[in-house]
Amino acid sequence: xxxxxxxxxxxxxxxxxxxxxxxxxxxxxxxxxxxxxxxxxxxxxxxxxxxxxxxxxxxxxxxxxxxxxxxxxxxxxxxxxxxxxxxxxxxxxxxxxxxxxxxxxxxxxxxxxxxxxxxxxxxxxxxxxxxxxxx
Amino acid sequence: xxxxxxxxxxxxxxxxxxxxxxxxxxxxxxxxxxxxxxxxxxxxxxxxxxxxxxxxxxxxxxxxxxxxxxxxxxxxxxxxxxxxxxxxxxxxxxxxxxxxxxxxxxxxxxxxxxxxxxxxxxxxxxxxxxxxxxxxxxxxxxxxxxxxxxxxxxxxxxxxxxxxx
Numbered sequence: 001x002x003x004x005x006x007x008x009x010x011x012x013x014x015x016x017x018x019x020x021x022x023x024x025x026x027x028x029x030x031x032x033x034x035x036x037x038x039x040x041x042x043x044x045x046x047x048x049x050x051x052x053x054x055x056x057x058x059x060x061x062x063x064x065x066x067x068x069x070x071x072x073x074x075x076x077x078x079x080x081x082x083x084x085x086x087x088x089x090x091x092x093x094x095x096x097x098x099x100x101x102x103x104x105x106x107x108x109x110x111x112x113x114x115x116x117x118x119x120x121x122x123x124x125x126x127x128x129x130x131x132x133x134x135x
Numbered sequence: 136x137x138x139x140x141x142x143x144x145x146x147x148x149x150x151x152x153x154x155x156x157x158x159x160x161x162x163x164x165x166x167x168x169x170x171x172x173x174x175x176x177x178x179x180x181x182x183x184x185x186x187x188x189x190x191x192x193x194x195x196x197x198x199x200x201x202x203x204x205x206x207x208x209x210x211x212x213x214x215x216x217x218x219x220x221x222x223x224x225x226x227x228x229x230x231x232x233x234x235x236x237x238x239x240x241x242x243x244x245x246x247x248x249x250x251x252x253x254x255x256x257x258x259x260x261x262x263x264x265x266x267x268x269x270x271x272x273x274x275x276x277x278x279x280x281x282x283x284x285x286x287x288x289x290x291x292x293x294x295x296x297x298x299x300x
Binding site: 030031033034037038040041042043044059100103104107108111112113114115116118119121122123124125126128129130131132133134135 | 144145205206208209210212213214215217218221224225228242243245246247248249250251252253254256257259260261264265
């Protein structure tokens with residue numbers, strides 16, 4: 001895959017580093033948020049027993065949730081920084097599609113999810129599809 | 136507990152995740168492009184922008200997305216939720232084609248086909264990884280077995296006590 005030169009002043013490695021920062025922060029945020037929600041339990045059941053306030057309290061009292069949101073905020077600011085130097089047509093599809101693959105890897109390693117052949121195929125198909133759609 | 140089949144309300148949550156995120160982004164984009172250029176020197180104008188209709192609607196949709204996303208992650212795997220909800224991109228592309236009459240290139244049609252295939256792949260599988268039941272410590276299971284044997288023997292002992300009378 002050849003990455004087009006986005007802006008003459010930004011080199012290839014600088015562009016790759018900016019996209020990598022978005023992808024890594026986003027993956028860390030998604031994995032931490034997913035781990036937080038698994039530790040909280042089924043929100044539908046919590047809401048049925050304790051109401052909406054109980055469900056909100058369950059989420060807001062989980063420290064992992066705030067760690068996840070913190071990384072997602074970092075990913076957002078990394079995106080803003082990258083957009084200041086690179087074209088949207090490069091940053092948006094590249095980060096969105098790469099995040100799908102890194103999430104599949106992180107989900108298998110850190111969340112111990114069963115990422116079987118079906119899920120790998122889906123992640124790769126959606127990754128290429130998102131790139132083509134957003135490019 | 137593995138959810139082989141999702142409930143209708145769970146499909147609804149996934150649909151909300153898929154639709155709210157791209158629609159919210161589109162509303163924010165529409166709202167921000169209709170505003171005059173905002174300078175970094177005047178950040179207060181960004182706060183005023185929040186109260187314009189398109190941006191306020193976009194923020195409401197994104198709040199809805201985040202709430203639905205957290206709910207989905209509480210009963211499904213991350214590696215299930217992310218590909219399954221990528222179908223929202225297809226919905227937005229089709230809306231752009233048939234509602235806004237925007238042209239879609241061959242590359243984008245290929246992207247739509249690939250995402251649809253990917254979503255159909257992941258939707259056929261289980262939504263949650265099955266975890267083995269937590270094993271009880273050997274001493275605890277031994278104690279419970281002894282207790283159940285004692286419970287079973289109790290009526291027999293009572294009968295034996297009653298027989299001499």
